Each structure stands twice: as C-alpha cells, then as structure tokens.
Amino acid sequence: MTVCVVGVGNALRGDDAVGLEVARLLSGTLPEGVHVVECEGEPVSLLSAWEGCDAAFVVDATESGREPGAVRRLSAHDGPLPPELQRSSTHLLGVAEAVELARALGRLPERTIVYGIEGGSFDTGAPMSDEVQAAAAEVAASICRELRGRD
Amino acid sequence: MSSTRTIRTDYLARVEGEGGMLVRMRGDEVVDVRLKIYEPPRFFEAFLRGRQFTEAPDITARICGICPVAYQMSSCLAMESLAGAEVDGRLRALRRLLYCGEWIESHTLHVFMLHAPDFLGVPSAVELAKLDPALVETALRLKKIGNEVMRVVGGREVHPINVRVGGWYKTPSRADLEALVPDLEWAKEASQTAVRVTAGLDFPELEQDYEFVALDADGEYPIDRGGRLVSSRGLDFPISEFYDHIVEEHVEHSNALHARLRERGAYLVGPMARYALHRELLSPDALASAGEVGLEPVVRNPFRSIVVRAVELVHACDEALRLIAEYEEPPAPSIEVVPQAGWGHGASEAPRGVLYHRYRLDGDGVILDAKIVPPTSQNQKMIEEDLFAFVRGHADLAEDELRLRCEQAIRNYDPCISCATHFLTLDIERE
Numbered sequence: 001m002t003v004c005v006v007g008v009g010n011a012l013r014g015d016d017a018v019g020l021e022v023a024r025l026l027s028g029t030l031p032e033g034v035h036v037v038e039c040e041g042e043p044v045s046l047l048s049a050w051e052g053c054d055a056a057f058v059v060d061a062t063e064s065g066r067e068p069g070a071v072r073r074l075s076a077h078d079g080p081l082p083p084e085l086q087r088s089s090t091h092l093l094g095v096a097e098a099v100e101l102a103r104a105l106g107r108l109p110e111r112t113i114v115y116g117i118e119g120g121s122f123d124t125g126a127p128m129s130d131e132v133q134a135a136a137a138e139v140a141a142s143i144c145r146e147l148r149g150r151d
Numbered sequence: 152m153s154s155t156r157t158i159r160t161d162y163l164a165r166v167e168g169e170g171g172m173l174v175r176m177r178g179d180e181v182v183d184v185r186l187k188i189y190e191p192p193r194f195f196e197a198f199l200r201g202r203q204f205t206e207a208p209d210i211t212a213r214i215c216g217i218c219p220v221a222y223q224m225s226s227c228l229a230m231e232s233l234a235g236a237e238v239d240g241r242l243r244a245l246r247r248l249l250y251c252g253e254w255i256e257s258h259t260l261h262v263f264m265l266h267a268p269d270f271l272g273v274p275s276a277v278e279l280a281k282l283d284p285a286l287v288e289t290a291l292r293l294k295k296i297g298n299e300v301m302r303v304v305g306g307r308e309v310h311p312i313n314v315r316v317g318g319w320y321k322t323p324s325r326a327d328l329e330a331l332v333p334d335l336e337w338a339k340e341a342s343q344t345a346v347r348v349t350a351g352l353d354f355p356e357l358e359q360d361y362e363f364v365a366l367d368a369d370g371e372y373p374i375d376r377g378g379r380l381v382s383s384r385g386l387d388f389p390i391s392e393f394y395d396h397i398v399e400e401h402v403e404h405s406n407a408l409h410a411r412l413r414e415r416g417a418y419l420v421g422p423m424a425r426y427a428l429h430r431e432l433l434s435p436d437a438l439a440s441a442g443e444v445g446l447e448p449v450v451r452n453p454f455r456s457i458v459v460r461a462v463e464l465v466h467a468c469d470e471a472l473r474l475i476a477e478y479e480e481p482p483a484p485s486i487e488v489v490p491q492a493g494w495g496h497g498a499s500e501a502p503r504g505v506l507y508h509r510y511r512l513d514g515d516g517v518i519l520d521a522k523i524v525p526p527t528s529q530n531q532k533m534i535e536e537d538l539f540a541f542v543r544g545h546a547d548l549a550e551d552e553l554r555l556r557c558e559q560a561i562r563n564y565d566p567c568i569s570c571a572t573h574f575l576t577l578d579i580e581r582e
Contacts, residue, residue: 047291097276101277105287
C-alpha cells in the first residue's frame with residue numbers, strides 16, 4: 001500500500017501556509033510507505049506527487065466565508081470538489097481542478113481524501129492565525145488516525 | 152441613432168495574474184479598447200533599494216513563478232556588466248541550459264494548457280483532458296521535463312536557488328546532465344508533433360504590421376543574454392540605451408506601465424519577434440519543423456503565435472541537448488564580481504519576450520535604484536491595438552463569440568500580469 005500526504009500552500013501568505021504546516025507536522029511521524037510532500041508550486045504537480053499511490057491525502061486552505069480554522073473532509077470520488085478549493089487565479093489550477101484533471105486522465109488514486117481548512121487572512125507576510133494553527137494539528141491527528149485505521 | 156455595445160470580461164481566465172478587458176463600440180465602430188490590469192502594484196523596484204547587489208537574482212526571481220530564471224539572468228547580467236565581469240564558457244552554457252528548461256516549461260504550459268483550449272472550443276485544460284487525454288498527458292510530461300532541467304541545474308523547479316551573480320553555487324556533474332538526455336530526446340519529438348498539431352488549428356483572420364523587437368545575441372538565437380536590441384524597422388542599439396528609445400508611461404486603466412518606442416509607438420516582443428528577426432538562427436530541426444508546416448518567415452497573424460511557440464519548443468530541446476553534449480564541469484562554480492558604483496544594464500529573452508533590468512549601485516554594492524521592464528508591459532499597447540483591429544474586422548460576430556475571440560487575442564501574448572504590475576476581465580461596450 002503506497003500512500004502520500006500532500007500539503008498545498010504558500011508559506012508567505014498567512015493562513016495559506018496551513019497545508020504545508022500539516023505536512024511538516026506529519027513529516028517523519030508516519031509509517032513506512034507513506035510519503036509526505038509539500039507543494040508550494042502549482043497543484044498540477046499533485047498528479048506526479050501521487051503517481052503510483054493507492055491513496056492520497058491532500059490538505060489545502062479554503063476561503064469560503066466560514067469560521068477560520070473550520071475543517072472540511074471530502075472524498076474526491078464523491079464528485080467535483082467545491083468552489084472554495086478552485087483557487088486558480090495566479091496558479092494554473094487549484095486543487096479542485098488538479099483533481100478533475102487527474103479524474104479525466106484516469107490518474108486519481110483509488111482513495112483520494114481532501115482536507116480543506118478555512119483560512120482567515122491570506123495577507124502577504126502575515127503569520128498563520130492561532131485558530132488555523134490549531135486546525136492544522138487537528139487535521140494532522142485525523143490523518144494519522146485514518147492511516148492507522150488502515151494498518 | 153447608433154446603439155452602444157459593451158463587451159466585458161470581468162476576470163480573464165488562463166493568463167498569469169489578474170486583469171480584464173473593456174471594448175466599447177458605437178454600432179460596428181470600435182471606440183475604445185482597454186486592457187485593464189488591476190493586480191495590485193508589487194513595489195519590487197522599491198524594495199530592491201538598499202539591498203546588496205548579490206540579492207537581486209533571488210529577490211527578482213520572486214516576481215514570477217513561471218519565468219523566475221529570466222529575472223535571475225537579467226539581474227545577474229546587469230550586475231556583472233557594471234563590474235566588468237563576464238560569465239562565459241561553461242558557466243554561461245549552464246545558464247543557457249537552465250533558461251532552456253524554463254522555455255520548455257513555460258511554452259508547454261501556454262501552448263497546451265492555456266492557449267490550445269481556445270482553438271479546440273473547450274473552456275479549460277480540464278475539459279481538454281476529457282476531449283484529448285493524450286494531448287494533455289504529453290503536455291504534463293513535457294512540462295515535467297522542463298521542470299527537471301530546472302531542478303538539476305537550478306536546484307529547484309520553481310524559483311531556482313543555485314543562481315548567483317558571477318555564476319553558480321554548485322555546478323552539476325556531467326552524469327547529472329546526461330541523465331536528462333533520454334527525456335529531452337522524447338521532448339524534442341513531442342515538440343515536433345506539437346508544431347504539426349498547432350499548425351493544423353483554425354486561425355481567426357488578423358494581419359498586423361508589427362514592429363518586432365528582440366535581443367541580438369551575436370549569431371545565436373537570443374535566449375539567456377544579448378547586448379543589443381534590434382527591430383524589424385532598423386532599430387539597433389545597445390541595451391544601455393534602452394530608455395533613449397523606449398518610454399514607459401502610466402495609463403489610468405492599468406497598474407502596469409505601458410511601454411512604447413519613443414518615435415513610433417507600440418511594438419511587439421516575444422516568440423513572433425524572435426522568430427521574425429532571428430529565424431535563420433534556429434536549430435536545423437526547429438527550422439525544418441517550421442518549414443514542414445509552411446510557417447512563413449515572418450508571422451503577422453498573432454493567433455499563429457502558438458505555432459511559433461511550438462517551433463521554439465523544438466529549438467529549446469535541441470539547444471538543451473547540444474549544451475549537455477558539450478558540457479564539461481567547470482573548474483570553479485563562479486567568478487568573482489567586485490561591485491562598482493554606477494549603472495548596470497542586463498537583458499535576456501524571457502519566454503514572453505525581452506526582460507530588461509537596470510540598476511544603480513554605490514561603491515559598496517548597495518542598490519540605489521532599480522528598473523525592471525517585463526515583456527508583458529512592453530506588449531500591452533500592442534495587445535490593445537490587436538484587439539482594436541480584430542474587433543473592427545469582426546464586429547458582426549455574436550456577442551459571446553466576439554468575447555471569446557477577444558480573450559483568445561489577449562492570450563496570444565501569453566501575458567504575465569503578475570510580472571507586469573508594478574492583469575484579465577473583458578468588457579465590450581456598444582453605444
């Protein structure tokens with residue numbers, strides 16, 4: 001069983017760093033066969049990150065108007081991801097589009113779980129907010145539990 | 152009484168950065184065209200002031216995630232020219248190789264993922280993947296190969312960390328580079344196929360009388376450097392005279408400065424300009440690809456720029472393969488660059504066209520003033536002129552079709568709004 005955990009984000013834009021933070025929290029703590037990837041570039045690189053994996057966990061920040069730190073867990077196989085994961089302005093594609101691209105190309109891992117953590121501030125140079133930092137720890141723990149459940 | 156029509160796109164998709172477009176028409180007459188760049192100013196030139204000259208490549212690389220190498224090269228060249236140092240030979244060959252990686256990655260992204268959907272009648276790369284999965288798989292692999300060249304030479308796929316004024320922190324081994332060869336050979340064949348595929352697309356009609364401007368690189372197809380700027384109407388001047396010939400001005404509807412030739416107005420930089428001015432310097436196989444599909448020596452239909460980009464993809468693969476075949480590890484990764492007070496100028500050919508940097512340093516190497524002129528700001532005025540001409544010739548098109556074609560006309564330039572603001576929404580108003 002090959003699994004990858006991908007944290008998506010921009011370390012220099014406040015709460016947008018939360019996906020990377022989850023990847024950092026999990027790095028070195030997971031069983032063999034699970035690789036952790038930080039994705040700071042375009043999410044289309046998700047396709048190569050999870051190549052050959054049976055399962056993938058993807059963590060990204062969302063901007064939907066919910067409370068900062070609010071967590072959503074979605075299975076990519078339930079259908080297209082919601083608009084808050086389609087943040088494709090200056091990147092080529094957001095996570096949602098990368099998932100759809102993979103689906104169209106038959107390159108979506110058998111199990112693809114996406115965690116969306118609501119961010120409050122995406123200002124350049126801002127630190128991550130306390131609520132979002134706490135949510136990162138919560139999501140890291142959830143992913144650990146999900147992976148243990150598979151052992 | 153004639154009626155007013157407004158065609159607007161508030162947010163233009165498949166371009167880098169945030170911008171929009173407004174076309175105002177009275178009956179079938181075009182009254183006004185504005186490319187609106189509302190991505191906020193980024194103040195890079197201001198926060199370079201007070202920094203050491205050695206910091207410029209890493210700071211300016213952050214202007215763009217698609218063409219960071221262009222920023223690194225132009226800034227290094229400016230600092231080195233001021234110091235009277237020249238990075239040449241094997242160190243320079245590595246720079247050109249890194250730049251080829253960026254051309255492969257950037258041109259692939261634009262040709263296949265951003266521009267091809269316009270010609271194939273789909274709204275996005277995701278829909279294109281459903282229509283033609285093999286095409287998108289090819290694009291993903293090509294892009295990955297460009298990224299891999301950047302990782303091996305530059306230390307990282309985006310915003311390389313191995314570039315410094317004077318050369319490199321660490322040079323790759325011959326074996327590191329030779330490992331790239333099989334992928335680059337595949338990439339070359341895929342690029343040759345891309346020339347045939349793009350040449351077979353349907354192109355909207357538009358012929359423009361462009362003044363093409365590109366670097367002259369002393370007998371080489373210009374990529375990583377060039378000491379002079381030349382144009383199709385006889386301009387030929389050293390890059391240090393950039394502002395003697397080119398004026399940058401603020402326009403109310405754009406956060407990016409508009410550049411124009413002091414004497415004549417709008418001009419065009421980028422693949423079509425390089426191809427028009429330096430076609431004979433392409434690799435024999437790139438030239439053969441252009442010949443095979445009957446690409447004219449000077450392309451004046453901007454919609455056909457997608458074919459020129461594909462030809463440049465073949466050239467970039469050939470150049471990368473040649474540079475790797477000739478590579479020997481240099482004795483030292485960099486040369487010493489001792490800063491001097493004065494003005495330094497550097498220019499290279501970013502995938503989208505000429506990128507000019509000018510710096511003023513004090514005797515300690517502290518940056519006192521910085522000017523960065525990216526290709527998209529130079530092309531803005533020409534994009535507006537293309538739109539004006541296109542809408543005038545196609546005013547009878549239905550609103551949705553006209554909007555789509557106008558957006559496509561903007562994407563002809565692969566505009567990088569993030570770079571240009573210091574841009575896309577489309578509005579067409581009919582009176």
